[in-house]
Amino acid sequence: MKIIRKIFVLFFFFLSFINNSWSQSASKFINDLTIEASSVLSSKLTDEEKIIQLKKIGENSVDINGVGLYTLGKYRKMLTDNQKKQYQDLFKSYFLKSFSGRLVGYSDAKIAVLSEEVKNEKYTIVYSKLIGTSDRPEVKIDWRVYTRDPENPLIRDLIIEGLSLARTQREEFNSIIVNNDGNIEALFENLKEFIDN
Amino acid sequence: MNRIITALFTLLLIQFLVVKKSYSNENEVKDCFERLNRVTFALNMGLDKIIFKPISKGYRKLPSPIRTGTGNALSNLSNLITIPNNILQGDFGSAANNSARLLINTTLGIAGIFDPANSLGFEKREKEDFGQSLGVMGVGEGCYLVLPVLGPSTVRDTVGSLIAMNGGDVWHNITVRDDEEYVKEFKESDYWASRVTSGVDFRAKNLEAFDAMEKNSVDLYATVRSLYLQDRKRKINNSSNKTEAMEDGDWDTLENQ
Numbered sequence: 001m002k003i004i005r006k007i008f009v010l011f012f013f014f015l016s017f018i019n020n021s022w023s024q025s026a027s028k029f030i031n032d033l034t035i036e037a038s039s040v041l042s043s044k045l046t047d048e049e050k051i052i053q054l055k056k057i058g059e060n061s062v063d064i065n066g067v068g069l070y071t072l073g074k075y076r077k078m079l080t081d082n083q084k085k086q087y088q089d090l091f092k093s094y095f096l097k098s099f100s101g102r103l104v105g106y107s108d109a110k111i112a113v114l115s116e117e118v119k120n121e122k123y124t125i126v127y128s129k130l131i132g133t134s135d136r137p138e139v140k141i142d143w144r145v146y147t148r149d150p151e152n153p154l155i156r157d158l159i160i161e162g163l164s165l166a167r168t169q170r171e172e173f174n175s176i177i178v179n180n181d182g183n184i185e186a187l188f189e190n191l192k193e194f195i196d197n
Numbered sequence: 198m199n200r201i202i203t204a205l206f207t208l209l210l211i212q213f214l215v216v217k218k219s220y221s222n223e224n225e226v227k228d229c230f231e232r233l234n235r236v237t238f239a240l241n242m243g244l245d246k247i248i249f250k251p252i253s254k255g256y257r258k259l260p261s262p263i264r265t266g267t268g269n270a271l272s273n274l275s276n277l278i279t280i281p282n283n284i285l286q287g288d289f290g291s292a293a294n295n296s297a298r299l300l301i302n303t304t305l306g307i308a309g310i311f312d313p314a315n316s317l318g319f320e321k322r323e324k325e326d327f328g329q330s331l332g333v334m335g336v337g338e339g340c341y342l343v344l345p346v347l348g349p350s351t352v353r354d355t356v357g358s359l360i361a362m363n364g365g366d367v368w369h370n371i372t373v374r375d376d377e378e379y380v381k382e383f384k385e386s387d388y389w390a391s392r393v394t395s396g397v398d399f400r401a402k403n404l405e406a407f408d409a410m411e412k413n414s415v416d417l418y419a420t421v422r423s424l425y426l427q428d429r430k431r432k433i434n435n436s437s438n439k440t441e442a443m444e445d446g447d448w449d450t451l452e453n454q
Binding site for chain 2: 179
């Protein structure tokens with residue numbers, strides 16, 4: 001009976017250790033990432049230079065292909081291989097432009113990582129807040145971190161004050177497809193237009 | 198007569214929503230009037246560009262204590278709608294907390310400009326309205342609507358606003374409806390001034406976020422619709438610490454492709 005209890009205790013510690021290593025790496029990943037982004041945003045670089053730096057950060061820290069497929073919703077199953085390749089290229093350019101464009105206006109952004117919740121071996125949610133200023137209220141930001149490869153965690157979603165950016169993006173894309181009678185090429189055209197402007 | 202018509206209209210809408218809910222898919226966006234909504238949205242964006250955004254920019258130039266005091270006073274006023282809805286939702290703890298806040302901040306806090314209640318242990322909680330209470334009671338959101346000037350809504354939330362304007366909102370009663378059994382000092386203009394200031398205060402707090410959203414959306418209308426519907430769902434579920442987006446289901450399907 002004692003042996004069973006010891007095995008149980010060891011197993012529990014083993015699980016705790018694994019969970020801890022996931023959560024630590026996810027929070028540290030977000031903490032390092034936000035420090036890097038903040039230093040770019042508060043630097044004396046021009047906006048164009050900041051955008052280049054932010055795009056590099058986005059490319060290394062976000063699962064762009066995963067987010068891209070998620071945002072297609074039910075339509076991702078209808079893509080041919082060629083369309084899938086075309087979409088992923090377009091989405092990457094679109095995402096990096098949109099991501100850096102949204103951030104570049106925040107020159108005084110400071111994010112404090114608060115805690116994390118290990119959902120399972122694939123996902124950890126990191127809770128943080130954007131520190132408020134006299135012009136802007138404090139904002140809660142939760143990060144959905146994909147931790148299947150603990151050595152290389154990647155962001156899959158940002159939940160700002162409870163609102164999921166990935167879900168918003170998915171509904172935006174779906175709206176374009178639906179309003180064009182289910183024609184996915186219309187979305188591609190919209191993305192090209194956005195990238196070129 | 199008007200009240201009877203509004204009450205009947207409200208009941209009909211509620212009935213329609215309840216019936217609608219049983220057939221609805223929770224995650225599907227029900228934009229039954231999308232064409233009209235898009236036209237109204239374009240009109241609202243035009244009004245925002247010409248009126249609300251410039252006013253909000255001007256408001257942002259006011260000293261920070263003035264903006265904070267204004268925000269506090271408006272938030273204090275919103276307790277008049279929040280408290281009855283706390284009760285309707287069975288959240289008596291929040292009703293007591295918000296009543297104490299209203300009492301303390303209106304008196305010691307000088308019409309709500311300051312927030313001494315927070316220092317006394319009565320912390321600020323989420324605002325509630327009749328749309329949220331209907332949601333808690335199980336009424337479906339119905340179709341998405343864009344109202345002129347007022348912006349995004351749903352049939353359920355519009356019914357909620359109608360309830361507020363037909364006796365549910367004490368502030369509306371003592372200003373617009375001029376119920377003398379309450380207070381005589383306030384005028385209709387006070388109500389509209391508070392509504393407009395509330396809109397400007399919200400817009401001013403979100404100037405950068407709105408600009409970034411406008412610049413980086415491929416379909417701004419759909420973005421605003423999605424954010425509004427997610428926000429209402431979150432508020433109805435009172436899930437300020439968790440979110441629907443935490444559901445793993447759809448993310449997991451990616452793993453299998």
